[in-house]
Amino acid sequence: MNRIFWTIVAKELLAFIRSWQLVLVVLYSFTVNVYISGSGIEIKPRNVAVGYVDYTGGGISQKILSKLHAPEFLPPRRFVSQEALSRAIYDKEIIVGIVFGPDFEKNWRRGEKSSLNVLLDATAASQAYTTLSYLQNIVLELSRSGMSVDIASHKLFNPNADNHTFMALTELLSVTTMLCVILTAVVFVREKEQGTWDIMLLMPVDPKLIILAKSFSQVLIILSGVVISLGFIVLGVFSTPLNGSFWAFALLTFFYIWASAGIGLFIAAIARDVMQVAQLSILVMMPLIFLSGAWTPIYAMHPALQALSLFSPLRYYIEGTESIFYRGTEWIDLWPYFLGVILVGGLMYWIGFRKIGRLF
Amino acid sequence: MKARVIRAYIAKELIELVRSRFILMVYLLPTMIMLLFGYGIRMEVTDARALIIDNDRSFLSNRLISKFEHSRYFDVSLDTSDEADALRSIKQARTDVIIIIPESFEKRLLHGQSTQIGIYVDAAFPSRGSTIENYAKGVILDAAASLAPARSAHLITINQRSLFNQAMRDEDAIVPGLIGLVLLVAPAILSALLIVKEKERGTIFNFYASPLSKGEFLIAKLIPAFLLHSLNIFILFLWAVYVFDVPFRGSFLLYWGVSEIYLLISIAIGMLISVVTRTQIVAVVLTVIITIIPGFLYSGIIMPISSMSGISQVEAHIFPVMYYNHILYDAFLIGEGLQSGKTLSYLLILIVYAVILLGLGRLLLKKELG
Structure with missing residues (x-):
C-alpha cells in the first residue's frame, strides 16, 4: 500500500523533472516573477507628478507646495499658464495640477476665505483620491493654527507602509495558487487525454490512493517552490519582516496547497483536455481571488458576497499569511485560518473522489 | 498562396474550436473578468x-x-x-x-x-x-x-475639479484598463495552445508533410482565433458603456482599429509561446505568467506609469499594454484621438510591435524534424 503510494509520487516527480521547460517556467514564476512584482510596483501614491500655476507672489503657495515632498510627490513643476498645465495633464505627464489664483494670498492674509483650485487627472483614481486628502490635510493644518490638537499616528506592523515586501508576498501567494491548481489539474487530465486514466482506475489499487499520491507529488513541487521563493526572494532580497512563527506559515501553506490541489482535482473532473483546463482554471481562480479580499476588503462587500467568500480558501490563506508575517499573530488566534483551509480542501477532495475516482 | 488549402485549414480549426466547447470560453472568459473586476476593484476604502x-x-x-x-x-x-x-x-x-x-x-x-x-x-x-x-x-x-x-479666519477651501472623470468614479478609472487586460490574456491563452497541442499529439507531422508554407500555416492557425476574438472588442465595449456607464468621448473607429492591432499582438504572443514550447502545460503556465501579471502591473489600473521609477518604468515601456491603454483611456475619457501626437506615436509603436512579433513567430517555427 505504502509502496504503491511512493511509487506513484516518484513517477510523477520524475515526469516533472524530465520536462526541463516546465522546471524552468516553475522556477521563473517563483523567483524572477516574484522579484519583478515586488520591486516595481507601489500601490500607494509615490512620485505623483504635481504641476502648478502661481499667480500670487508666492508666500503661502510655496509653503503649501513645500509640504508635497518625496517619496509621495515628485518636486512640483511650475507652469506659466493654466493652458500649459491642462495640456500636460491631458498628455498624462501631470496627475495633479494646483492653481493659485491672484486673490489667493490676499484673501488669506486678510483672513477671508480663500480658495485653491485643484485639477486632478481622475483616471488615476487612487492617486488622485489620496493626493486630494493629502492636500486637504495640509490646508486644514495651515488653517487650524490656534488649536493644539496633535495627532500621533502610527502604522502598526509596517511603519513605512512599504509596499515591496507586501507585493512580493502577494505575488508569491497568487503564483502558488495558480501553479498548484493548473499543475494538479493537468496531471490528471493528461492521463484522461491519453486514455491511461481508465487503466489506472482498473488496477487493483484504491483510486483514492492514486489520487492522493498524484496530488501529493504536485504538493511537493509547489512546496519546494514556495521554500525557494521564500528563502531567496521574499526573505532574502526584500527582507520581509516575519513577526510570527515560521512554522505556522509553513503548516498553513502545506494545508493551503492541499486545498488548491483539491480545486485542481475538481477542474480535472470536469475538463477533458489541457485546453479546457487552461480556461477553466482561470474561470475558477478569478472569483476565488476576487472573493479573497485581496482587492476589496471583505467587510466592505455585499453580504451575499461575504457569505460566498467563505468558500475561497485563498481568503483564509491571505489573511492568515498577513497575520503571521506582519501582525505577528499568536498560534491560538490563527485557528480560523487553519480550519477554513482544511474544510474547503476536504470538501474539494470529497467531490474529486466522487467525480474522478470512479470509472462509471 | 494556396487559397484552397488555407481555407480548408481554417475550416478545420474552426470546427475543432467549436467541438471542444471552447467557443463558450472565448466569450465567457472576457465577460467574466470584466464583470468581476469591474465591480470588484475599489480604490476607495469605505466602512x-x-x-x-x-x-x-x-x-x-x-x-x-x-x-x-x-x-x-x-x-x-x-x-x-x-x-x-x-x-x-x-x-x-x-x-x-x-x-x-x-x-x-x-x-x-x-x-x-x-x-x-x-x-x-x-x-x-x-x-x-x-x-x-x-x-x-x-x-x-x-x-x-x-x-x-x-x-475660522485663514480658512482655505479646496475647489477640486477632476478632469475626465468628474465624479471620480472607480468604474471610469478601471473599466477601460480592464479591456486592455482582457484582450491581452484571453486571446493569448487561446492561441498559445494551438500549435503546441499538435506537437504533443503528433499531428504536427501533417503540417510537415503538407504543401503549406510556414507563413500560410500561421495564417490558417491564427485567423480563426483572431476572428472569434474580434467580436469581443464590441462585447467589451458594450459592457463598458452600458453596464458600467463609462463615457465614450473619442472616435469609435480609432478604438476599433487599435483594438484589432492589439488583438493581433496578443495572439502573436500566444503563438510565439506555442512555437517555442514543447508541452501544453508549459505553454499554459508561461502564458498566464507573462500576460496576466504585466497586464495588471503596467496597465495603469493600479498605478500611473508616470509614478513608476527605475526598472519598472523601463519594463512598462517594453510591454504593449501601456501603449494600448493610453489610447483606450483617451478614447473613453478624454477624446483627443489622433490630434494628440502621443496617441499617434503610440499607435505606430503598436503596429511595429505586431509586425515584429508575427515575423519572429514565422522565423522560429520549424517545418522539419528537429
Whole structure:
C-alpha cells in the first residue's frame, strides 16, 4: 500500500523533472516573477507628478507646495499658464495640477476665505483620491493654527507602509495558487487525454490512493517552490519582516496547497483536455481571488458576497499569511485560518473522489 | 498562396474550436473578468472598522466620535476596554484602526494646552493602511477646525475639479484598463495552445508533410482565433458603456482599429509561446505568467506609469499594454484621438510591435524534424 503510494509520487516527480521547460517556467514564476512584482510596483501614491500655476507672489503657495515632498510627490513643476498645465495633464505627464489664483494670498492674509483650485487627472483614481486628502490635510493644518490638537499616528506592523515586501508576498501567494491548481489539474487530465486514466482506475489499487499520491507529488513541487521563493526572494532580497512563527506559515501553506490541489482535482473532473483546463482554471481562480479580499476588503462587500467568500480558501490563506508575517499573530488566534483551509480542501477532495475516482 | 488549402485549414480549426466547447470560453472568459473586476476593484476604502477608545468621555470627545460615526469611511465601535485588548483585535484582523482619545482631552483643549490623539492603523495591507490613516487624520482635523469657529479666519477651501472623470468614479478609472487586460490574456491563452497541442499529439507531422508554407500555416492557425476574438472588442465595449456607464468621448473607429492591432499582438504572443514550447502545460503556465501579471502591473489600473521609477518604468515601456491603454483611456475619457501626437506615436509603436512579433513567430517555427 505504502509502496504503491511512493511509487506513484516518484513517477510523477520524475515526469516533472524530465520536462526541463516546465522546471524552468516553475522556477521563473517563483523567483524572477516574484522579484519583478515586488520591486516595481507601489500601490500607494509615490512620485505623483504635481504641476502648478502661481499667480500670487508666492508666500503661502510655496509653503503649501513645500509640504508635497518625496517619496509621495515628485518636486512640483511650475507652469506659466493654466493652458500649459491642462495640456500636460491631458498628455498624462501631470496627475495633479494646483492653481493659485491672484486673490489667493490676499484673501488669506486678510483672513477671508480663500480658495485653491485643484485639477486632478481622475483616471488615476487612487492617486488622485489620496493626493486630494493629502492636500486637504495640509490646508486644514495651515488653517487650524490656534488649536493644539496633535495627532500621533502610527502604522502598526509596517511603519513605512512599504509596499515591496507586501507585493512580493502577494505575488508569491497568487503564483502558488495558480501553479498548484493548473499543475494538479493537468496531471490528471493528461492521463484522461491519453486514455491511461481508465487503466489506472482498473488496477487493483484504491483510486483514492492514486489520487492522493498524484496530488501529493504536485504538493511537493509547489512546496519546494514556495521554500525557494521564500528563502531567496521574499526573505532574502526584500527582507520581509516575519513577526510570527515560521512554522505556522509553513503548516498553513502545506494545508493551503492541499486545498488548491483539491480545486485542481475538481477542474480535472470536469475538463477533458489541457485546453479546457487552461480556461477553466482561470474561470475558477478569478472569483476565488476576487472573493479573497485581496482587492476589496471583505467587510466592505455585499453580504451575499461575504457569505460566498467563505468558500475561497485563498481568503483564509491571505489573511492568515498577513497575520503571521506582519501582525505577528499568536498560534491560538490563527485557528480560523487553519480550519477554513482544511474544510474547503476536504470538501474539494470529497467531490474529486466522487467525480474522478470512479470509472462509471 | 494556396487559397484552397488555407481555407480548408481554417475550416478545420474552426470546427475543432467549436467541438471542444471552447467557443463558450472565448466569450465567457472576457465577460467574466470584466464583470468581476469591474465591480470588484475599489480604490476607495469605505466602512473601515474603527475602534475608538475614549478615555475622556466629555462633550468634545463625543463630538469627535460622532464625526467618525457620520463618516462613510468608518464603521465605528466604541470600546472602553484597555489597549492590549484593542491590539489583540487588530492582530486577529477584526479591526483596522484604533483611535485613542486621551484623558482630560476637553480640559486641556479649552485651556489651550496641547493634547494628542493617537491613531494606530493596521498597515499589514500597506496601501489600505495609508488610506485609512489619511481619512482618520482628515476627520480629526476637520473636527478641530469646526470646533474653533472663532478662528475660522485663514480658512482655505479646496475647489477640486477632476478632469475626465468628474465624479471620480472607480468604474471610469478601471473599466477601460480592464479591456486592455482582457484582450491581452484571453486571446493569448487561446492561441498559445494551438500549435503546441499538435506537437504533443503528433499531428504536427501533417503540417510537415503538407504543401503549406510556414507563413500560410500561421495564417490558417491564427485567423480563426483572431476572428472569434474580434467580436469581443464590441462585447467589451458594450459592457463598458452600458453596464458600467463609462463615457465614450473619442472616435469609435480609432478604438476599433487599435483594438484589432492589439488583438493581433496578443495572439502573436500566444503563438510565439506555442512555437517555442514543447508541452501544453508549459505553454499554459508561461502564458498566464507573462500576460496576466504585466497586464495588471503596467496597465495603469493600479498605478500611473508616470509614478513608476527605475526598472519598472523601463519594463512598462517594453510591454504593449501601456501603449494600448493610453489610447483606450483617451478614447473613453478624454477624446483627443489622433490630434494628440502621443496617441499617434503610440499607435505606430503598436503596429511595429505586431509586425515584429508575427515575423519572429514565422522565423522560429520549424517545418522539419528537429
